[in-house]
Amino acid sequence: MIKLADLSTKSLSCISLHVPVGALATARFTSTSAKDEFMQVLLGHGLPRGGTVELLSKDIHSLPRAERIGLFTDIAVVWNHGGLISNLKLWENLCLPVCYHHNVQPSTLEEQAVEIFHKLGKPRKWLEERAARLPSSVPEHHAALFGLARAMLMAPGLVIYDTILEDLEPRTAALAADLIVQFHRALGNRTSLMLCTLPEHEASMPATLRFVQDGDNLIQREQ
């Protein structure tokens, strides 16, 4: 599902890793900049210095642009800052990918969204108070929750989490970690990769595969 072969970026070199279908994996980096570089290359937004990246068995950097974008209909990325579109209201952000790919009205997603936020410890009223606001009017850790809920509404086969737990309050982070695990297990063959920089957040994930940055390499750690 995710396969890197001899991948090199500015600060990492010759990374080879394989996250098979259905696995829940973590990758812990020693710095945010190394993690950001890795993320850019992993998603095809930046070119690697060498090596290949395969997502859903497709070499992301050799695909034509339209095909690469099309591949992301079954991949969700949960950004640490939420990854919300600044000129859309929070509710519109939440519904955007599902409405775009399945051509449904946003109102049909209301109950699902309320349920996701309920599991994150946020009642319906909390969501309703924020739904009509723009992303710039809420703190980044709230925007991150909307980003997480947006990914869950997409119900993708592959989810990549970008240090999502690191800016959340401890209680919300614990609830989010539980929800991520539940979400991973809800679909038998869903693959999840959690990128992190803090050992405690890596530990909060019952991962089947753990990768840790060691110098300029990313090595698999024994369970």
Place this chain on the structure above:
Amino acid sequence: MNVVLNAAQSVGKTLRNSIINSLGAIGLVTHSASNLRALGIQPVRSVFFRQVYFTGYEALGYVTAIAVLIGVAIVTQVSNITGNNVVLTGRVLVWSVMRELGPLITAILVASRSSTAITSELGTLKVRREIDVLESMGIEPLDYLVLPRILGLMVSCLVLTIYFQIICIVGGFALSSFIMGFPFWSNLDEVFYSLSLFEIAISVAKSLAFGLLIAAVSCQHGLGVTQSITEIPRATSRAVVRTFLLLFFLDSVVTLVSFL
């Protein structure tokens, strides 16, 4: 010698940038034309309606004011020259507003509001890497951001131009008949006798082409912003200047081809 070389370099650079920008804008139009079916997607339709609301509906107030003022000015000037010749005054007003001023002034008004808004909005999305975010949701940014803006501006330009022409002609005659005692109804009759289907077709074609041009140039400049937020105001002013230049150029070409 150095001054000449620097000037030549500067001209060369400007020319090269203009060619690159023009090709970029043509690329956006081609992409949009070949992906029109994306307008059937709910969020794309939503951006389209928002664009029509902002460019078309919200501009109605000041388009009305400018149309009436221009109508009054034309009727006053022409009647002053022709000595209250109702027939000629009516014809000159219709010809100038239908053939030239209607599409051109509406396009200038649309460009002054929407070109800046589109360029800065897309530039901000680009700098904040939100275009990458759209791609990572499997959303083609050109379908979601460019196509509805191009279509929205084309529709808005067309509707506003028709509105401008009606208000300019009717408002001009109404105010002139009130101030100068011109016979209002016989003036309006002249409008219908002076209009030909060809003039209406050219006016429609011009307004659609102007809307397309404004949107394509603005989107191209907005998406051309690369890294820094300080590029956005520069891109915005360049987009407005180039839009105006191209508007006048296109208007002259269409007028020459159609009426010479």
